Amino acid sequence: MSKKSFETLLTHAGSKPDEYHGAVNVPPHRMSTIVFRNYADFEKVPNVPYSYGRAGTPSSAAFEEAIAAIEGAYRSVSTCSGLSAIVTVLMAFTQAGDHVLMTDNCYGPSRKSCEEILRRFGVDVEYYPPMIGADIAKLFRPNTKxxxxxxxxxxxxxxxxxGAITAAAKKAGIKTAIDNSWATPLFFRPLEFGIDVSMMTATKYVSGHSDCMLGVVSTNEESWPQVKRTALMLGLCGGSEELYLGLRGLRTLNVRMLQHQKNALDIATWLSAQPQVKRVHHPALPSCPGHENWKKYYKGSSGTFGIILHQTNREKIAAMLDGMEIFNLGFSWGGFESLLFPEQPKPIRTAAAWEEEGFSLRLHIGLEDAEDIRADLAAGLARL
Ligand SMILES: Cc1ncc(COP(=O)(O)O)c(C=O)c1O
Structure with missing residues (x-):
């Protein structure tokens, strides 16, 4: 496709009506066995588009083509979950004896993968304070990869x-990767900032409907062979239905994200003024650590943010959470529906202590009416 705006790419990238009788959606390809017409064709493997389901199908190719287009990436590879995309990145660039710097505020299972996989294979993992900036260079060792x-x-x-972290790593010849699931390329495009690898859980905003598990890694040209080989050798591949849902979700990412943004900003601003709320950690509000960085690098904000409540009494918190009408408790975010997640960060952190004394709550603001969401939260806060 010739150079198109982001919204147009979201709408059309990966679509191939000429190949599917005019259908605008690439149908799910349920393929494991792929047969060859003759021995000469068989001999061309791996230099053929499709040879075996795990190595790629028209469903994965269409999704990956679309993601690469919106990421401005050389190529993308899909995996069966966001976590498997993270593990692919961690394993692609490391071997025994190497040193990895992982941000202390990473997604919990990213940390567990470092502890339970990388360490077991002889990779030294060090967690760094997320707000370290250019001082990250002080942690570099000759074996930092x-x-x-x-x-x-x-x-x-x-x-x-x-920007500061990436520039320091680049100067030292160290690979950089980012979990960009919160922003999606709509609001931040890591490869444009010189980051080597961008990964997303497509389970969240990309698919957007809380009905599939999917991950994707996008890279620059230099990083591609290692990432692709690692995903292949780990045996990671998206399911045909999930890839279909991922690509279908992408078509409406723009409109959904803009509505998540609007609703979440509205609710976060209102929460900032509520007496039960100690602090609001929404990247687009000045009360969020790193708000200046958000202004510098991001084009928008999604629907997910955190708050700290003054109240820490378990019974009062339970009364608030159990009585919610719109919000449910759940381990996810990024879908159409509002969710609350009451995990406490303090015990997890090791490099930069989490000093906030109140009760942490993650909110995902869905596509419901903002007034209804506000009323549900107001009633919840009153139960505290
Ligand atoms: C920031 C972040 N990255 C990655 C993941 C993992 O994605 P998945 O659940 O698709 O494995 C999650 C899941 O909640 C997440 O919050």
């Missing part, structure tokens, strides 16, 4: 100085 960022951080929402 990867700096992993996540912005804003899971649960705590600090926005890292992505």
């Amino acid at each position: 990867l700096v992993f960022m996540e912005a804003p951080g899971s649960l705590t929402f600090e926005v890292q100085d992505i």
Whole structure:
């Protein structure tokens, strides 16, 4: 496709009506076995588009083509979940004896993968304070191979100085990767900032309907062979239905994200003025650590942010959470529906202590009417 605006790419990238009888959606390809017409064709493997389901199908190719287009990436590879995309990145650039710098506010299972996989295979993982900026260079060792960022951080929402960290790593010849699931390329395009690898859980905003697990890694040209080979050798591949849903979700990412943004900003601003709320960690509000970095690097904000409540009494918190009518408790975000997640960050952090004394709550603001969402929260806060 010739150079098109982001919204047009979202709408059309990966679509191939000529190949599917005019259908605008690439149908799900349920393929494991792919047969060859003759021995000469068989001999061309792996230099053929499709040879075996795990190595790629027209469903994965269409999704990956669309993601690469919106990321401005050389190529993208899909995996069966966001976590498997993270593990692919962690394993692609490391071997025994290497050192990895991982942000202290990363998604919990990213940390567990470092502890339970990388360490077991002899990779030294060091967690760094998320707001370290250019001082990251002080942590570099001769064997540092990867700096992993996540912005804003899971649960705590600090926005890292992505530019300073990336510049320092580049100067030292160290690979950089970022979990960009919160912003999606609509609001931040990591490869344009010189980051080598961008990964997303497409389970969240990309698919957007809370009905599929999917991950994707996008890279520059230099990083591609290692990432693609690692995903292949780990045996990670998206399911045909999930890839279909991922691509279908992408078509409406723009409109959904703009509505999540609007609703979440409205609710976060209102929460900032509520007496039960100690602090609001929404990257687009000045009360969020790293707000200046958000202003510097991001084009918008999604629907997910954190708050700290003054109240910490378990019974009062339970009364608030159990009585919600619109919000449910859940381990996810990024779908059409509002969710609350009451995980506490304090015990998880090791490099930069989490000093907030109140009760942490992550909110995902869905596509419901903002007044209804506000009323549900107001009644919840009153129960505290
Ligand atoms: C920031 C972040 N990255 C990655 C993941 C993992 O994605 P998945 O659940 O698709 O494995 C999650 C899941 O909640 C997440 O919040």
